[in-house]
Amino acid sequence: MSLLSIKRLTKSFGGLTAVNNVSFDVEPGQIVGLIGPNGAGKTTVFNLITGIYRPDQGEILFDQQAVSRLPTHRTISLGIARTFQTIRLFQNLSVLENVLSGRHCLMKSGVFSSLLHTPRQRREERAALVKVLQYLEFVGLSDQAEQLAKNLSYGNQRLLEIARALATEPRLLILDEPAGGMNEQETSSLVALITRMRENGITILLIEHDMSLVMRVCENIVVLEYGSKIAEGSPEEIKQNRRVIEAYLGTEDEE
């Protein structure tokens, strides 16, 4: 049974059809790459899955449940987490509190227990902090827990976004260009991190422009061009697919 199933998804903005009748599945435990030239509609697909946009047509099933009409925070608490292409951290809050935001949907304290710091609220806080430290350790940022997010290097900011997403304990993690702006060394530790996350049972869907990274980590690749799916298959199949080569060479000619 697929963890995520996207069925004939269509979304247009004004006259532009950003996503056109796209279908694909993500199986549990897989690492799936979503690639394609700039403006192919990849981020739009992500925004549709996480409920930031509403699809015009089509359906998104996560673990058999339709999620495309849910508000974003609901899809997150169901077990989908994401990072943003343009880093969106809480810049003026500490690294620790950025990750703590991910724990929010797993915590329960409301206004009154927050005002009174009931014993249950204090236990919950402490448990959340312990978890947060583990996620920071996992991505390798534990020595910077008390820094403000804006003071981190670019690569570390991307890692922090991943830690924040992991803190929601997702079953599906959606990474939007995680290697964007990273140097070679940072990229290879990112590859290791992605592999470790998969070993922990997290299914991953990622957009990435770094083809060597995609080919290295993904088992399945979906290719979009002008909002439509033009190919799907293993890295080997995609490398040899004529339409994919044309799509990429075509854009390179234009650039």
Next chain:
Amino acid sequence: MQKKYNGKINPRNAVYTAVAVVLAMLPAFLNPYWVDVLNSIGIYAILALSLNIIVGHAGLFNLGHAAFYAIGAYTAAIINTRFGVPVLWLLPLCALTAGLFALIVARPIIHLRGDYLCIVTIGVGEIVRIALINNVFGMTGGANGIFGIDRPSVFGYTVRSPYQFFYLIWAFAGLTIFLFHLLEYSRFGRALNYLREDEVAAEGSGINTAHYKLACFVVGAAWAGMVGNIYAAKMTIISPESYSFWESVLMFTIVILGGSGSIPGVLLGAFLIIGLPEIFREFANARMLIFGAAMVVMMIFRTQGILPSRPRSYKLSKLRAGEGSP
């Protein structure tokens, strides 16, 4: 909490204690006029702290806070004068009516973007004031307001002189500071900060942003409603002009100049903005002119206010010690 055990005195708590002790002794050296000034400062401080939840923590601009203050004051006045219920017993009810009112009016407008929300809250504040002047439901007494509100009594002891009110008001201020400090260090308080920093990222991290926007309005409004109760009991007469747009502006100015999101900042703001004009009487007329100019200058050179909010700190070393077992 843990800090009791480490044997060291937390400098912030030391400052709070020192200020509280000095404040508590002040009435012994002051005439009733100056005690009353301190009472005004206390009332505005609590109002501004309640507004700070909305403006400072959640970053939502509210220039109609006087409306919630008014709802609380009128609830207390109407029920007390008609049914004779002791004023202070009505505190929870005042919180409830003001909070409920906030819930109803904020719900349809809460999704509006910052500056639009600001304008709409001004509109709401004005509509409430006009409604009060027009004796809405035949209960608010029109432009003259309501008089003959009972003095509050605490444990059978009637609060009457400015000196007695001083302790009532500042005890409530102390409780407010304590509770709001706890609120700041909680899931709720953090959620408001996430909202202020980046709404999309907050929602994308699993936070129900619409819920928290409403919740902070309700909490802030409920608190302002309780202050309304105390104000009504102190004055024994209330009228719509006490809840004009300028009251909202004053509260907003206290928050912004003092330090939005910062409890010490807001307290300092209340002392400066309500207290300074009393000390420099010759400038009293010019006070709003100076504060207006100060707001412009502050935005250019020190956006966060005089005493900016500081990042929360967590006792990590303790947690790390026990980290081995997840």
Next chain:
Amino acid sequence: MEQFFQQLTNGLAVGAIYALIALGYTMVYGVLKLINFAHGDLFTIGAYLGLTLLTSLALTEHIGPVWGVSVLAVMVMGLVALIGALLDRLAYRPLRESPRLSAVVSALGASIFFQNTVMLIYGARFQVYPQNILPKTAINIFGLYVPLIRILILLASIVMMGALYFFIQKTKVGTAIRAAAIDQGAARLMGIDVNRVILMVFLLGPAMGGVAGLMVGLYYGQINFTMGWVYGLKAFTAAILGGIGNIPGAMVGGILLGVIEAMGAAYLSIAWKDAIAFCVLILILIFRPTGLLGERVAEKV
């Protein structure tokens, strides 16, 4: 019928004044995406400067009422425009790169500053405009008598708005303003000096707002230092009603709001007159935030 007609012409005149003020809000919002909270106070300053010039220069006695008031209007426009430009230079320009809400706070601060400056100079009481400036005649229109001043206000507003519209649509500077309103970055790349555009907007808007202040003084005969924020809020409502950022929208919205308010006061309740505009504001923001003539703009994530 008589009452209806009187209220209609009254509403049109007041609406024209709202429209003039609304233009300032809408132009600034168009280019800077900032609600210039201090704009209402520039209107107040216009009213007070008008009063001072009127009594000190006594122009109307020297060159007749119509010429006198016209020259006065031009002077008020020039002075308030200058204050507007100064406002931008001191309170907004340093905040161009700051978060938007900083500029909103700065605008509020500037508003408080202006209002209290006026109060300190002229006092907190109502000030009275001389009553003999314009002849108190009424004009016969289809058998109904309309005070001359209403017609003059309406005509003057139409002429000024027409001139502004022509300026924005047909001149090079106007085109630059429109371009900067659509996309500041692109306008800059096309060689438009955006700072000059902003300066232009802060000259034109306050000029219109200032002259509206003079009109209110002449129409109602008395002015107060706090009137700017009520008029400002109503004019802002008018701008939203027409679609903020949209210049013809501000004109239509202003006239419409003036008529709605006059009719509401006459047929519903005079006591709730001021609440009508605020209700319109809230309803429009809830149900059609883009206004009557505005376009829908999707926010990019």
